[in-house]
Each structure stands twice: as structure tokens, then as C-alpha cells.
Amino acid sequence: MFRKLDLFIDMDAQERALLRSLLEQSREVPTGTALVKEGEGNEWSYVLITGWAHRHRTLTDGRRQLLNVVLPGDIAALDAHVISPAPASVTTLTACRVAVFAPSQTLQLIAHGPRLAASLLWMTAREEAFLGERLVSLGRRPAIDRVAHLFVELYHRLRLVGLAGNDEFVAPLTLEHVADALGLSVVHASRTFSRLRDMNLLVRRNAQIRILDLPALEARVEFPGLYLRRGLSPGERYLRGPFGPASPTSTPQASEDF
Amino acid sequence: MFRKLDLFIDMDAQERALLRSLLEQSREVPTGTALVKEGEGNEWSYVLITGWAHRHRTLTDGRRQLLNVVLPGDIAALDAHVISPAPASVTTLTACRVAVFAPSQTLQLIAHGPRLAASLLWMTAREEAFLGERLVSLGRRPAIDRVAHLFVELYHRLRLVGLAGNDEFVAPLTLEHVADALGLSVVHASRTFSRLRDMNLLVRRNAQIRILDLPALEARVEFPGLYLRRGLSPGERYLRGPFGPASPTSTPQASEDF
DNA sequence: CGTTACCTTGATATCGTTCAAGTACCGTGG
DNA sequence: CCACGGTACTTGAACGATATCAAGGTAACG
Numbered sequence: 056m057f058r059k060l061d062l063f064i065d066m067d068a069q070e071r072a073l074l075r076s077l078l079e080q081s082r083e084v085p086t087g088t089a090l091v092k093e094g095e096g097n098e099w100s101y102v103l104i105t106g107w108a109h110r111h112r113t114l115t116d117g118r119r120q121l122l123n124v125v126l127p128g129d130i131a132a133l134d135a136h137v138i139s140p141a142p143a144s145v146t147t148l149t150a151c152r153v154a155v156f157a158p159s160q161t162l163q164l165i166a167h168g169p170r171l172a173a174s175l176l177w178m179t180a181r182e183e184a185f186l187g188e189r190l191v192s193l194g195r196r197p198a199i200d201r202v203a204h205l206f207v208e209l210y211h212r213l214r215l216v217g218l219a220g221n222d223e224f225v226a227p228l229t230l231e232h233v234a235d236a237l238g239l240s241v242v243h244a245s246r247t248f249s250r251l252r253d254m255n256l257l258v259r260r261n262a263q264i265r266i267l268d269l270p271a272l273e274a275r276v277e278f279p280g281l282y283l284r285r286g287l288s289p290g291e292r293y294l295r296g297p298f299g300p301a302s303p304t305s306t307p308q309a310s311e312d313f
Numbered sequence: 314m315f316r317k318l319d320l321f322i323d324m325d326a327q328e329r330a331l332l333r334s335l336l337e338q339s340r341e342v343p344t345g346t347a348l349v350k351e352g353e354g355n356e357w358s359y360v361l362i363t364g365w366a367h368r369h370r371t372l373t374d375g376r377r378q379l380l381n382v383v384l385p386g387d388i389a390a391l392d393a394h395v396i397s398p399a400p401a402s403v404t405t406l407t408a409c410r411v412a413v414f415a416p417s418q419t420l421q422l423i424a425h426g427p428r429l430a431a432s433l434l435w436m437t438a439r440e441e442a443f444l445g446e447r448l449v450s451l452g453r454r455p456a457i458d459r460v461a462h463l464f465v466e467l468y469h470r471l472r473l474v475g476l477a478g479n480d481e482f483v484a485p486l487t488l489e490h491v492a493d494a495l496g497l498s499v500v501h502a503s504r505t506f507s508r509l510r511d512m513n514l515l516v517r518r519n520a521q522i523r524i525l526d527l528p529a530l531e532a533r534v535e536f537p538g539l540y541l542r543r544g545l546s547p548g549e550r551y552l553r554g555p556f557g558p559a560s561p562t563s564t565p566q567a568s569e570d571f
Numbered sequence: 572c573g574t575t576a577c578c579t580t581g582a583t584a585t586c587g588t589t590c591a592a593g594t595a596c597c598g599t600g601g
Numbered sequence: 602c603c604a605c606g607g608t609a610c611t612t613g614a615a616c617g618a619t620a621t622c623a624a625g626g627t628a629a630c631g
Contacts, residue, residue, distance in 0.1 A: 078381060094537070106384045107436075110445075112445065112449050114449070114453065114535055115535055118453040119453070120448055120449040120452040121454050122445050122448055122449075133434075133438070134434075134438035134441065134442070136434075136444060137431060137434055137435035138435070138438050138439065139436050140537075142445060142446075144443045153374075162427050162431065165423075165427045165430045165431060165434075166426070166427040168424070169420045169423045171422040172423045172427075172430045173394070173395060173420065173423060175434060176391075176392075176394075176395055176423075176434065176437065177392075177395035177396070179434065179438065179441065180391075180392035180396050180437065181396065182441060182493070183392065183437065183441050184392075184396060184400045185441060186441060186444040186445060186448060187368075187370065187380050187400060187401055187444060188377055188400075189448060190380055190444060190447060190448055190451065191372070191378040193448065193451035193452050193495060193496060194378040194451050194494075194495070194496030195372065195376040195377070195491070196377050197586075197587095198586080198587070210316060229608090229609065229610090230609070230610065231609085235452070236452075237418050237452070237454030238453060239587075239588090240587070240588055241609090241610085242587085242588075242590095242610095242611085243586085243587055243588070243611090244588080244608060245609095245611060246587090246611085246612085247613085249611085250610095256463060261609090271586075275329055277372055277373055279352070279398075282400050421584090455618075455619095456618080456619070487576085487577065487578090488577070488578065489577085495619090497619075498619070498620050498621075499577090499578085500578095500579085500620075500621080500622095501618090501619055501620070503578060503580085504579085504580085504619095507579080507580095519577095520628090571589060
């Protein structure tokens, strides 16, 4: 399984090398490992290379809220370097391969130049957009649309990193995870999946998700998908100008796996 | 009204000057101005100097979700530089004084060195923490606790910038804003305020909020307030080391208004 | 002095929760 | 090969928190 961090802007050779060096020391962790624990001072950040994880908060009485799902290529706890006690936990949902890196390395990345720094900013902003969308779901959408939106979003995110088939993918989430992500009870999450199946929109069998009617699902939730794409924003356009790729040997074009 | 951007790490003279230059060209905008419109390619970012604004998404049928409140000292649409069509709108709630700046200036800031870049990262991460907390509210808290949490958070944020009294502050939010922020109907938001008043916890009269029992409110929502503080995180400790303040003339200490 | 924006209150409806029971599917040990 | 226990899921029934509908009240403002 190869990691596509082409989420970043097109990188020159030097930038690629720097990132590569971060990813070299990776380790394998089992299901259920707490990479970050909320409330504790966390020293490390992670790049998820393979497997799934999730970010979540737990209240004292046991209620839980899943904030986001962390997929291969995503960075977990980048904020660990700037926000002292971690505001949320990060736990693996499957066995994972993760690259661990220290604050000093993040700052090295930033110090290397504005292009990588802006990339980190972009990743963080993307995370924020995910949270915003989820907030719209919890605040203003009925259960069926919340579930629809979650899985349409997952579908697109997984496709981006080559982990989803044409209409199918594996999502190692229990009903409880879905419920905790969407502010529902497990019971109602179950009923909602039944409803989606009966409406011929989406089928969930164990961890297998099959999208039956993507257009219908996207229409339900007004899915623009814009916040997923790596559009050419003003900032990026600017980056290609004044600063430009640091090495003239690299042609600015869609980046490949590396 | 003076702006406290001491949210940033302690800055040296050069860094302060750079920020100052950004804030110099500010303009006054009336209530209800859309600084950013969702779906449109936005070219500008803003530092809010005085007044209130809010970030929000609107669905086609008119349902709205308020994502966050923007207070003096906050940056709005910093992500405009990296995420192309704006994922959410930003609209003023009062007359505001805002400093407008272009993507090029953000990148200048980043390029100036890792300390300012990390500060931007910190502000973005803080935003993300706000969204996460709100998500917990919408997903797992009953109406009364949602309202409690929102106003405790606002209280602390306002205190941080000197805009809240000991137990009182002005919040130019209508019931509709509160309802849209918390995923409630206007009617129920009204009833919930009544309940809070009857329980001697909080009183809202027009735009005036009076906190009657802060400890009780904070206990209800397990308010740690950690994500508000500017704790000395690993990354920050690091910044004081290798890089240090760029100018040796500035003593590293708590920053003042400037 | 009427219009509009904002808020309140009551009555009824609904979506989602909780409680409870039961099924299916493991992996384990006898 | 079967009994066992655990986890994940499903389904039904009753309940409850919040929504919706409807009406009325107050204050600002032209």
C-alpha cells in the first residue's frame, strides 16, 4: 500500500526528500492503540500510512463524540505541537502503520520554506472543513442524511487515496462508531441503515459499504465535494509565482505517488 | 478598543512590525456585510479588529448552521488562501473594523520564519478545537447544556481579549443565531434560556448576557477551558530554543497590547 | 401609529432515545 | 463436535426531547 501525499502542492526534489525522511521511520501498531489521549500533553504527531484511526472526545459519563476519521495519508495530531493538552484522543480502528514525528520536525518542515508551511496550513484547513460539514449534519440534518453524508464523504476521501472501488469500500466502523460520529443512538443508527437499504441507496454488510445510488445520496445532502478537491486557490497560484518550485528540474504538474 | 493579538507567541520587534503593517490598512464595514460567501472563490482574509462576525453555511432550503463566532483578534478566512471555493460564509453581526489582507501577505508572514508560521498554525488549530467542542455539544449534549457551553466559551474568549466584565458581556446574537449555532429551533432556544434563568444560571436580556453561576455552568458541560489557553506546548518550547526570538533586544516575556 | 424584527407561550406532532428481548456470528475450551 | 460467552447487530414498544404550528406581546423605527 503506497501513500499518496500528493495532497500537497507539487513538490520539488528537496521537499520530497524532506517528507520522505519523515516517513522512513514508521512503526506498526495494533487495533485500539491510543496514539493521543485527550487531556494529556502529547509530544508526537503521526502520519497514517495504512489503516484507519479516529479522533474522538469522551465525556465523564461515557458519552462519546467521534470528531473525525483519520485515513491513510492524513496527519493526526499536527496540532499537538501548538495546543498543549490534547483536546481529543486519537485511536486506531485497525492495525496501522504510522510514521511518528516530533515537533522539531514539523518546525523543520515549516522552516524549509513557505510552500511546505502552506501545505500544512492547507491540510489543517481541510480538517476544519470536514468538521464544519459534520457540524451542519449534526445541527441541521435528519439521521438518514447524516449517515448518507458521512458515507459519501468517506467514499470520496477513500477514492482520492485509491482505497475505494467503483461503488464499494471497506469501512471498519461499528454501528457504535457511526452513532458516536453522528450524534445518534446505536439503535437508531441500525434502523437508519435499514432505511437506506430499503430505499436502494446504500448497503452496509459488516464492514463492507456498497453505494447503490451515488447521485441520489449526493443530492440528498447537497454534496458539493468542493472541500475535498485540491483546487487552485489564490494562495496556490501565488506559490507557483514568486516562490515557484525551488528546483527548476521538477516540472510543475500533477504529482505522482512517491 | 485595542486589539490584543498576544494570542501569538511572544514576538520580536521585527515580527511585531510585520503584523502591524498588516493591520494598518483597516476598513469599517456595516452590520450584515458578507466578507466571504460560501461557494465563491475568495481572495481575501481578514483580521477582525472590533465587532462581531460569524461563519456559517446555508442549505438550499434555508436551513442554516452557524459554525463559529468571530471575535476581535480572530482571523477570518485564513483558509481562503488554500481552499479554493470558500466552504462557508463569513458575515458581520455588528459594524466592524477589519484589516484586509491578501494571500501574498499571508505567505510573507509564513516566509518570514517558522515562529510566525507556527503561530498561524496555532490559530487554525484553535479554530479546529472550537469546532470539535461544538460538535460534542451538538452530538451528545441536551439543549440546555449546549447553550450553557456556548456562553461559557464566549465568556472566556471575550475575557481573553478584555471584552467581558466579571460576570457580564454583550453578545449581539439573536435567538435565531443561537438556534442555528446549536442545532435547535428558535422556539426551543427561547425556552432553554427561560430554563437557565429559572435555574439561576444565566440571564439573557436583549444582547446582554449575565453569568449567574459560572462554576455550576462549567460543571454541567465539563468545561476544561484548556483549548483556550495558550499553554506552553512542545512546539512552543522548541520555538524558544533553536530558533529563539529573532532579535536579542526583545526579552521573551508575556506580550502586551500593541 | 402601523410595520417589522424579535421574542414568548401553548398545543400538538415527530424523530430519535431508552429499555428489553432476541438473533447471528464469532473464537475458545472441553 | 459442541457448549459457552462475547460482540455486533436487529426489532418492538413506550417514552421523551425537541420541532412545528399558531397566536400574541413588546419595542424600535419610519
